[in-house]
Amino acid sequence: MKKQIKKAIVSIMAAFTLGSLAAPMTSFAQEEGELVPEYKATYLTDPTSLDYTFSMRDINTNHTVNFIDGLYENDQYGNYIPAVAESHEVSEDGLTYTYKIRPGVMWYDMNGNEWAETTAHDFVTGLQHAVEVQSEMLPIVQNSIKGLNEYINGEITDFAEVGVKAVDDYTLEYTLTKPEPYFNSKTTYGILYPINQEFLDSMGADFGSLSPDSILYNGPFLLTNLTAKSQIEYVKNENYWDAGNVFVDTVSFTYNDGSDPEVFYRLYKDGAVSFFTVQPNLPIYKEVKAEFENEITQQRRQGSAFLLQFNMNRIKHEATGKSDDSQHEDTHSAILNKKFRQAIMFGFDRHTYMTQLFGEEFADTDIRNTLVAPEYVNVGEENFGDATLRHLQEMDPELYGDVNLEDGQDGFYNPEKAKKLIEEAKAELEVDGVTFPIQIDIPVLETVPLAVNQAKSLKATIEESLGSDNVVINPVLLAQDPYLAATFNATVAAEVDYDFTNESGWIPDYLDPSTFLDIYHPKNGTFLVPIGFDPILQEGAEDPYAEARKESGLEEYGTLVDEANAITDDMDARYDAHAKAQAWLTDSAIAIPIRTGGSLLRVTNVVPFSGPYAFAGTGGQRFKFMKVQAEPVSKEQWQKAYDEWEAKKIDASSISGEKEEAGDESDSKEETQEESKEESEETKEESEESKEEETSEESAE
Structure with a gap:
């Protein structure tokens, strides 16, 4: 949906691209059945680009991360281990990262023919190209790498003055604007991937187009087929520098429009997919x-x-379901009213909404109440969720006095509060001539029954809580192409066509709360377009949406985020400042969290915990290390594998900061956080399933 999903991700189409596949490391002893050399899934949404330095969307990165190796990658425990880089060192002031490039990592074309060696110069080319094409991922590094923001803004015209330098073919140096103990986690993301300059010049504007021959490959797989709404296929790169850790020979995705949620069970029975999601609400559930x-x-x-x-x-x-311009104007005024948005937040029954996917028994397991996971980091003796709640209660003790931000339960649903807020909002809006009921359009992918049912549930609970004389939710049923054009594929604010959507999601890019909170920054946040504003990439540029941007209140939010990001010498103070920004975002109700994108029931043949795990970034979307067995994973096999994985994963509390030797797998304080967030990590295996499901059946979710 880093990836708009880190990627921004679409919940129904991308909810499952979140994780990557499971892959065992040699140090991990676990039981597994007879292995098969293929992984098979379905997908719902075609990729839109193979330019891995440009696109942050899951529908693209789910694939490209398997074709390209960056400096580092993730192992099964979330450690950052060397890939193209053999090692790295960090200067005492934390501002200079020097990477030693692994000799002999070669570029290949789609047919496996050798092209050239991957060198330090390729990483410089990659970042410069990302700037030239105005990468969706620029906010990840724009203010991190020295001189990059100034180059983007035109204050510097020579890219050689930016803080990325190839000292020689095998030495790469980044100079940062301020210390970032989590910088290494950014190297697994496409914005810092390499590009061969000679190949880029030869392709010109066609680089990264939707053809397997539009990119070179230095990673574990080669893309061999990309046919729209039909098939996506890749094969193992037999000449890959680490081919011994690639355990599947082929990966294939077959297009499925999601209209028949029971088909995935039949496909699994026929051996056409490696897993399927179990939905308790389907008629075949008992079977x-x-x-x-x-x-x-x-x-x-x-x-x-x-x-x-x-x-x-x-x-x-x-x-739209509205009948005239006056209804559009009234809706616009209402959405800019904070109490109106808060009324929606307290009137939305997440439990009932989630029963559409999980059934009554499991409906609460995946609910999330904050953008940043409550246990993402610790603030002194508090976790991040507790710190956020403290700030919320300082802001409004009456409204938030009984709120619970923990995962796994609906912390906000309260019809009594919702009714009070809508009456207060109504009184404020009617003074300005706004007429009720307010009509709110929500786009719905009509081919996916789950999407339709969730929209109906959302409509029913909100209208019941607030009164249909006050608010009417209009589910607008759309075919896939117009749906994507109105939502996920809209790249400028003028093309975003809804009042609100339940199909946006975010995967953290790196191990710091800023990876979540920066997405709504009023100048260059990645999620500005989905909420109606184009980013302001250059200082002083004219803003056609200045008035609405100001009315949104996001300028105050941007100040809070900037203040938090400026703190680099006291992590408790930094994270507490981030929690204050999260509290502002929660109180604003501009974005109302629903779920985490995990917790799904499934039957899978992927060996548990065999693939890379990445709580942040795209490393968990790789098929390297993953193993697939012939028979489905049993509960006993999964539990044993999980217990062993849990026992061996790094103790977050033991990590005090980034080590200077990159070869040390625990080289980053970010991992500290990553482990605190253990609950959302559910192994690669699960993430991998989530990945496919999102891509496919769960995309049909």
Whole structure:
């Protein structure tokens, strides 16, 4: 949906691209069945770009991370281990990162023909290209790398003055603007991936287009087929520098529009997919449960967050249930009113909404109440969620006095509060001539029954809580192409066509709360377009949406985020300042978290915890290390693998900061946080399933 999903991700189409596949490291002893050399899944949404330095969307990065190696990658415990880099050193002041490039990592074309060696110069080329194409990922590093922001703004015209330098073919140096103990986690993301300059010149504007020959490959797989709404296929790169850790020979995705949620069970039975999601609300659930009673396992909650997100500045009104312009104007005024948005937040019954996917028994397991996971980091003796609640209660003790921000339960649903807030909002808005009821359009992918049912649930609970004489939710049913055009594929504010959407999600890019909170920064936040504003990438540039941007209150939020990000010498103070920004965002109700994108029931053949785990970034979307077995994973196999994984994963509390030797797998304080967020990490295996599901059946979620 880093990846708009880190990537921004679409909950129904991308909810499952979150994780990558499971892959065992040699040090991890676990039981596994007879292995098979193929991984098979379905997908719902075609990629839109293969330019891995440009796109941050899951529908693209889910694939490209398997074709390209960056400096570091993730092992199964979330450690950052050397890939193209053999090691790295950090200067005493924390500002200079020097990477030693591994000799002999070669570039190949789609047919496996050798092209050139990957060198330090390729990383410089990659970042410069990302700036030239105005990468969606620029905010990840724009203010991190010295001189990069000035180059983007035109204050520097020579890229050689930016803080990335190839000292020689095998030595790469980054100079930062301020210390970032989590910088190494950013190296697994496409914005810092390499590009061969000669190949880039030869391709010109066609680099990264939707053709397997538009990029070179230095990673574990080669893309061999990309046919729209049909098939995506890749094969193992037999000449890959670390081919011994690639355990599947082929990966294939077959297009499925999601219209028949029971088809995935049949596909699994026919051997056409490597897993399927179990939905308790489907008519076949009893049959599935009887047949796979000992093989149905559940993912753990993940680090991602899926949101109910308002468009604060809607410009396009083609996908609508409204009848005239006055209704559009009234809706715009209402959405800019904080009490109106808060009324929606307290009137939305997440439990009932989640039963559409999980059934009554498991409905609460995946609920999230904050953008940043509550246990993402610790603030002294508090976790991040506790610190956020403290700040919320300081802001408004009456409204937030009984709120609970923990995962796994609905911390906000309160019809009594919702009714009080809507009456207060109504009184304020009617003074300005606003007429009720307010009509709110929500786009819905009509081919996916789950999407339709969730929209109906959302409509029913909000209208019941607030009164249909006050608010009417209009589910606007759309075919896939117009749906994507109005939502996920809209790249400028003028093309975003909804009042709010339940199909936006975010996966953290790196191990710091800023990876979440920066996405709503009023100048260059990644989620500005989905809420109606184009980023302001250059200082002093004219802003056609200045008035609405100011009315949104995001300038105050931006100040809070900037203040938090400026603190680099006291992590407790930094994280507490981030918690204050999270509290502002929660109180604003511009984006209302719904779920984490995990917790799904499934039957899978992927060996538990065999693949890379990454709480942040795209490293967990790789198929390297993953193993697939011939028979479904049993509950006993999964539990044993989980217990062993849990026992061996790094103790977060033992990590005090980044080590100077990159070869040390615990080289980053970020891992500290990553482990505190253990609950959303559910192993690679689960993430991997989530990945596919999102891509496919769960995308049909």
